[in-house]
Amino acid sequence: MKYFETEAIRTQAERSQFSEHSTPLYLTSSFIFDDAEDMRASFAEEKEKNLYSRFSNPNTSEFVEKVCKLEGAESGYAFATGMAAIFSTLGALLNAGDHVVSCRSVFGSSHTLFTKFFPKWNISTSYFKVNEVDIIESLIQPNTKILFAETPTNPAVDILDLKFLGEIAKKHNLLLVIDNCFATPYLQQPIKFGADLVIHSATKLIDGQGRVLGGITIGKASLIREIYLFSRNTGPAMSPFNAWVLSKSLETLSVRVDRHCENALKIAIFLEDHPRVELVKYPFLKSHPQYKIAKQQMKLGGNIVAFEISGGIISGRQFLDKIKMCSLSANLGDTRTIVTHPASTTHSKLSTEDRLEVGITAGLVRVSVGLENSKDIIDDLKQALES
Structure with a gap:
């Protein structure tokens, strides 16, 4: 399969013994094991197996796999909301003393994270305006770790040059994190332009019908691993029901x-x-x-x-x-x-x-x-x- 529409429809969880055509809901909080050794090996991550729905679930796994294929990403993790995705992504990757360079035109709650909450942990942010991209390099400090932006921007619908941002991030060894909510994987794939991670509020166009909340971060497997470990312990996971709805939404x-x-x-x-x-x-x-x-x-x-x-x-x-x-x-x-x-x-x-x-x-x-x-x-x- 190589076309967007086909991937969105035909990427499905493995069928159960009932041979269902459409992926069923897996409304379970936990999963069982065959014996003590199976349980030990599963928790030791020597085998891939669902342990607990805060970690993974067949519905969330299907949703993540679809978005990864549509964006051209290696791995991903699904969250309860778009802001849970943004906070958990940045929270997992930033340490005390780190610095972020961000476009000023970001979602209001993202701005609040940068200006109110992250400073409590000694994480600082420098902003550039949409029409001031030429100053980005002057804002980079020795402790800068992430270059963050959304495009198109909310609510003024400005556009940032993803290729330009990707080149700057690569030159200065920064992680490029892009909020791709307005464009969706259908209209734009920032990874093609050098993004390391892409974030979506799936509540918006991915759901498309105002029904459920959701968020997702996809990108390099090594980075997603850090985000997964952070989220596994902090608990912002997407519910199986919402994942089921959103996976269906991707089909259309x-x-x-x-x-x-x-x-x-x-x-x-x-x-x-x-x-x-x-x-x-x-x-x-x-x-x-x-x-x-x-x-x-x-x-x-x-x-x-x-x-x-x-x-x-x-x-x-x-x-x-x-x-x-x-x-x-x-x-x-x-x-x-x-x-x-x-x-x-x-x-x-x-x-x-x-x-x-x-x-x-x-x-x-x-x-x-x-x-x-x-x-x-x-x-x-x-x-x-x-x-």
């Missing part, structure tokens, strides 16, 4: 994301021509500042469209109040189109200066474009803009 990822991207491009083009809209950012619009980079490293532009409404925070809130069909929610990557106004909601606790650093202007609206007919989505956005 390509067809869903194709439609998401098709809809998103149509909506971005509509918004770009609307008089109430001052700016539209979508990776596959030629007006996007990193359009050429996006075309080089992404298959399609993704499902997130960001745009600026004239009138600032007041207009942004009024726009939300006028929405009729689309959902107002903090999630993204759902079958249902979701609209958020970050300055008055998800990022309202940040100062104006901090918001501007990550591209969140007063009138910025983020649209997670769903799978409804694009004309219905456009009609709802249009009436909200014009009323």
Whole structure:
């Protein structure tokens, strides 16, 4: 098997004695052993065997194997949430006194880890802005261990050059860790550009239907081994049920994301021509500042469209109040189109200066474009803009 869609569908756990066509749920907390020697050898890791579902489970193993194949990774570990994946990955690999270089445009909880929690353990972070990648090397210190970034960024949909980041990481012997949540394995595989580890919030497009939480880190086997040992003892494991759901979701990822991207491009083009809209950012619009980079490293532009409404925070809130069909929610990557106004909601606790650093202007609206007919989505956005 060599095609994405086939791997996503045909990668399955070994069939049981019942010869099921679809992988069943393994809702068990633990597993049994044949005898004392079998148990000893299993715990000594002399044989591959499920011991306890906090360590591994047939459902989580299937999900991990699929994502590894789709991303081109050696190994992986599945987590209860995307943030559990980010914290456990960094927590496993960083020691007191280590330093991280990160893009400033990262998910809010990732920023909180870097600025509030990691400093308690004497782990420091230096930030670069999306438009300041030329200063990255000047931020690297003798104790720098990780170069961290997400692309496309949340919520301003900026693009970072993965090949450029990979070259810097290799030159300075750093671990390159990429949050690939917005792109999914279908649109982008950062390992091809030099990433050592790739992280997903599977809650988003991988699930795609707003049902379950999940996260996953995949990459080099030696690094995943460290993450596994850390997570085996700290307990952020994904549940078998969520793994079963997410593995099923991967079977339709390509067809869903194709439609998401098709809809998103149509909506971005509509918004770009609307008089109430001052700016539209979508990776596959030629007006996007990193359009050429996006075309080089992404298959399609993704499902997130960001745009600026004239009138600032007041207009942004009024726009939300006028929405009729689309959902107002903090999630993204759902079958249902979701609209958020970050300055008055998800990022309202940040100062104006901090918001501007990550591209969140007063009138910025983020649209997670769903799978409804694009004309219905456009009609709802249009009436909200014009009323």
